[in-house]
Amino acid sequence: MYFAALLARTEDGWEASDTDLDDVETLSDLTELAREASADDEETVLVFIEQEDSWFALVRLDGEDDPRIYVSDAAAAARSSYGEILLTDELLGRDPGSDDDLDDFTDLDGTEDGEPAAAAGPDEDGDDDAETSEEAVPPGPIGDLHILADLGMSQKELLSLAEDALAEIADALGASEVLETVR
Template sequence: MAYFTAVLAPEGSGDDRDWRSVDIDLEAGSPDELGDALRGAVDDDRPVLAVLEREDEWFALVRTEGDIDVKVFVSDAVAAAESAYAPLFAELPAATGRPVHAARDEDGEADGETGLEEDGDADEGTAEPARSESGVAEDVWAGDPELLGDLGVSAEVLVRLATSSADPAEATVEIGELLGFADVLESLR
């Protein structure tokens, strides 16, 4: 499966905000390392947003602005923990407020577990995430759902897109439409 990455920076503010792509290769690393790379890609303290997608699996957003700490949100932390970008998501708090780590079976393969019992207590990486009656894992997103709130995408909308969209590209396009960068994002695909 392929990855898609884009780095975007706004020019202007409010309704007059235009987004442009920033030419930078996103290397896997910690949030601080990625934040430093994003800050170095622009000349001032404006926000910089990285959009990452793993085809048919998950999307992630990474934002930094000036000296503000890096904010990260991922739609499926369990799947993302098995990706090339795993270091970026390693210490994110889960929807329940606890770190998400995919458990591994005897062969070292991810078994889809998050290390959280249904009541939210940590259990050394052996319990499954809460599941709905249909057996679908719920609330596997992690990170800061408020990272786009001041730009126009509320935490509620971001979580809804993370939990309801089967296609990560559709979710990021919808985010792009809300913020005004959908055309730029699609031109990069």
């Protein structure tokens, strides 16, 4: 189960809105959606995305700057269509258009067109597909570890988050009440 919300910082404090990511296919789409939530082009907007008990992500937009991204567990996010949006070549340290394709990781049940999943193991070259996956998308946190530093949450605090991470982040930002209204 996924949860997604937008938090926009205004002169009066944080404003939250839940968001539907069904029509979001790229990071550009997500960025556009977040900017539309802002009444002022200079406001900070945070996008919270969470897959229950698996991973969470933050996307931060400050005015017209490029989005800043933090993903708590890249390998877990790579198995999600929403995670695929966030795990850009740049974030993963790959050359754009490289042979590593996240589409290989997004078929959660391992089937195609209802066919049973093949047993995991070495491919024709004798290589284990799991090793290739681990090389392409590292386990653990990835992205901007200082994404919330100026808003009251240090890198150490961000890395220590586990269950209910978004609530703890909202609490540190002074936005827990507005986040709860959209949960």
